[in-house]
Amino acid sequence: MRVLPSAPTSSVLSATSAALLASAQLVAGTSNLQNVLKNTHGSDEYRYPTDFTRGIMPIPVHSHNDYWRDVPFYTGLSHGCASTEADVWLYNDTLYVRTVGHEQSALTKARTLESLYINPILDVLKKQNPTTPFVTSPTKNGVFDTVSDQTLYFFIDVKTSGPETWNAVVSALQPLRDAGYLTTLKDNKTITNGPVTIIGTGNTPLDLVGPIADRDYFYDAPLSSLNDTEYAGVTSLISPIASDDFQATFGSVSDTDPVFTDEQLNTLRAQIATAKSRGIGARYWDTPYYPIRLRNAVWRELLREGVALLNADDLDAVAEFF
């Protein structure tokens, strides 16, 4: 039995997702992963064209260090995570994705942004947007069959030199762009939600995102610095989600009630409110993961206070929260 948090769900979920989440139970993540993997390997026995992710309920969770998982992207997808991330390194015009281990020495030729993320995402979206005699105009369904209007946030964490690497990322998105699957900004004012919302983080240069009036990528602004001059003009048009380091922002928190001191709670509320006033969702990474009691108490408080995404490494555990 899964217990709903007392808080309303965050704005990153589409209205349909939020309603479903409030009324339904999650199907176990493990069997979903098996379903996803079985279907990745070419079975034609679909019960209906878009049932690839059937039964998976989107949850407002960021699959943290997703590229470390044995099966990147699909593991987060099978748990319903509305958000995922990859660390990318540019070498000889190819974007490599880090795996478990130490920085450069853990890179391998086979693990690229294209092979681990772009192609699998495209593959899932093609399954969710089939051409059948019943489809009269092209669809733009998202990765979740239960909630086709739910976007997948995809954070791309630039590890090598910002400008070169970011330009390579923008080029690497071309297959998703050609298929019309990306969330776009037009004339610096109109957002059109697509199945995938790209957010540059790490070394991504703000000046290669913010000033551009027509684009299909966004920027992960620093949540605790939104009042600084540099970020004063940042709204959801630039940064749909802003993030910050939990430990650096709050220091240590208590593992007995109350988790936050009054001062910490004021900081948390001010940061979330400042973000919300500009249409931006809040996310903290580097939240405590141990002891479990503390990890869970922090997740619960963050949800109650209205963060947009929880950051989680243990996806089975976080799924229990919804």
Ligand SMILES: *[C@@H]1O[C@H](CO)[C@@H](O)[C@H](O)[C@H]1NC(C)=O
């Ligand atoms: C990059 O290219 C150079 C020159 O062709 C080659 O020596 C080097 O091994 C390549 N590095 C990677 C990571 O592919």
Ligand SMILES: *[C@@H]1O[C@H](CO)[C@@H](O)[C@H](O)[C@H]1NC(C)=O
């Ligand atoms: C687009 O809007 C942002 C603020 O959201 C601004 O900084 C930028 O200069 C604008 N770009 C153009 C081309 O007008």
Ligand SMILES: *[C@@H]1O[C@H](CO)[C@@H](O)[C@H](O)[C@H]1NC(C)=O
């Ligand atoms: C940002 O500035 C506004 C206006 O002064 C203030 O109300 C808000 O609390 C500030 N936000 C943060 C996170 O300090």
